[in-house]
Amino acid sequence: MKEAPHAVDVHVGKTIRIKRLMRKVSQTELGDRVGVTFQQIQKYEKGSNRVSASMLVEIAGALDVDVRSFFEDMSAQGSANDNPTPSEEFVVSRDGVLLNAAFLSIKNEQVRKKIVKLVQAVAGMDQVDEAAE
Secondary structure, three states, rough: OOOOOOHHHHHHHHHHHHHHHHHOOHHHHHHHHHHHHHHHHHHHHHHOOOOOOOOOOHHHHHHHHOOHHHHHOOOOOOOOOOOOOOOHHHHHOHHHHHHHHHHHOOHHHHHHHHHHHHHHHHHHHOOOOOOOO
C-alpha cells in the first residue's frame, strides 16, 4: 500500500498551483516550459509526486518566482498542516486563487472595504467594526 504524500510535498504542490493560477498559466503551459507533461504538473500540485530540487528551480524560473517562496508559511518543524480547514481548501482552490487575485488588483482601498462588507452581508455574517481592527 502506497504511503500518503508527505506534508511538505503537499504544501509545495499547493504553492505551485497557487502561483501558477495567479500568473494565469495552464498546467500544459507550465509543463511545456519545464519539459514535463501536464499530468506530471498535476501530480506535483497534488503532492503525489515529489518535486526534485532541480525541477523546483525550473518551475520557479518558469513562474518568475523565488524558489524559497514555495516553502513560505510552513511551520518551524518543516511540515505543513495535515488537516486543512474548509477556508484553507478554498484559498488554494481555483476559485479562491482567482478571487484573491482579482480582489488584490482593486487599487481603491475604499472599494475593497465595501466589497468585503457586501460579501459579509450576503453571507449573513456579522460585520467587523473597523474601529476594532
